[in-house]
Amino acid sequence: MPRPYRADFESALRMFARVSRALSAQGYEAPVLVGGGAVELYSTGAISTGDFDIVTARQSAFEAVLQDHGFVRPSGPGVATRGWIHPEFRLGFEVVSSTLLDGMADRQRVEMIDLGQDGSASIISLEDMIADRMGQFASGTAPDMLGQARALYALHSDMDRAYLARRIVEETAGDFSIEDLEGDSL
Known part of the structure; x- marks a missing residue:
């Protein structure tokens, strides 16, 4: 992966690939990165994000895999997130939909980013x-x-x-x- 990306983003993208691989190993379709995370990727870091918005039809299974990979759901006073946070980087993960752009996007156009030993990450098309x-x-x-x-x-x-x-x-x-x-x- 080229180095124009900030360290937290690269760590989160690599973790997303590992989580995707684990979910796929359970027989589920790989989740897709959308939203600000996809924008940061496609802008080569020129536009940054605070979270990874994820599309998956298997939210419960995805969230269980997140937990297996060290993610926690923030709780307590003043916490309003619906997502998950990993202690090693400052980007949250949140499932935002079960279908890619409400079924309007062509799933065949989803991009696969090869992250070597971490696996692959599915990204909404540009x-x-x-x-x-x-x-x-x-x-x-x-x-x-x-x-x-x-x-x-x-x-x-x-x-x-x-x-x-x-x-x-x-x-x-x-x-x-x-x-x-x-x-x-x-």
């Missing part, structure tokens, strides 16, 4: 990640997501533009298009 950010921006509740979508778009010229264009229209109910990633307006 195109679906950008479309998700555009959808969150379009909802009016997350204005900063446009900047993330534009940053990812600018960093990657090798993406499937036709798929991205379709996914942006789907995620934004037709309010935005791929052209909105290219300009400074909005």
Whole structure:
């Protein structure tokens, strides 16, 4: 793995690969990293996150594997997380859905990142990640997501533009298009 990533992120990604391998060994489909963790990966660390959002249809099994790997669920006064924390790095893990982008993302486009002896990590496709950010921006509740979508778009010229264009229209109910990633307006 290249070194532009901060140590906690790399440790969390490697742990995610080990947890994924253990879950797959139980016969379950590998969980998928989405959200800020995927953005940090695709932005090569230019945009950082505080947690790993995970999609898995087997939340109970996934959380049991997290516990087997040393994760704990924070508790006590002032703790509002629904996720799990590992004492070796400062990133939480949280299951956010049982289906990838509510079934709108093409599961065949999920990227596999080989992390050597730690195993592999499944990551939402770049195109679906950008479309998700555009959808969150379009909802009016997350204005900063446009900047993330534009940053990812600018960093990657090798993406499937036709798929991205379709996914942006789907995620934004037709309010935005791929052209909105290219300009400074909005």
